[in-house]
Amino acid sequence: MLQSIQLDSQLSELVNLQEWLKRNLPKDISLKLHNNILLINQELVTNSIVHANSLDKSKQVYVTLKESADLIEFTIVDEGSVEIVLPTKDEAKNMDYLAENGRGLKLAVLLSDTIYTEKSKIVFIFKKDKE
Amino acid sequence: MPYNCLIYVKNIAVYIIANIKENKMQIDVNDSGEYLVIKIWYxxxxxxxxxETKDKVMKLIEGKDKIILDLSNINFLDSSGLSVLITILKHLNNVENSDLKLCGxxxxxxxxxxIxxxxxxxxxxxxxDN
Structure with missing residues (x-):
């Protein structure tokens, strides 16, 4: 199953993202995984809207959800020109959460099962669990 | 529909939208006890x-040392929300005899x-409540 949503680069679009996710996420995953997926999408789309697209409403963010028997895969593409540099798993584990910035990407690395970037595209995958 | 009715309907719509916007950012304060209790309603x-939350809360806690933040209405917190809480904590860490509690x-x-x-x-x- 493949679903997608296109968002303008403004923070008010985050509510639409969350509603879209709630409609399209599988119903039989645990609440913890459900919450983690909402959080990581929020963090990474915020990153795209604010940092990559610089809150320029004419620029878009595209989110795709692909569901298979065992996996839930997301792809986020923005119109930014700067390549995203992800922290390593160790850096994410040892993060200073009292620091002002950088928590979003570290949470994404920590909570997703697989995550990688290709230019302005970020792919992150969760293994399905059961409620 | 008569013109007056249209104006009336429009005014009601404007009133409702204004209230929704207001409620979205509602923060209540109770300063009657030892602690200043701040409830974030959204x-x-x-x-x-x-x-906006950071600005409002920082203004409310100016000159205060004991704070309870009631977060019982909040169902979704992200890293920016955490940043609001951390800013309040760091501010109070510089205030003598301060205390910050999060509840609900x-x-x-x-x-x-x-995590x-x-x-x-x-x-x-x-x-x-306690």
Missing amino acids: ERLDVSVMQ LNEQPTELMQ TQLNNVFTIVDNC
């Missing part, structure tokens, strides 16, 4: 309300506190 403490955390905010280990940094209490 459901999402995230990047979209971060700056729902499931998702509790999970985020645990980030900020549950070891903040004093978290379950029940806001």
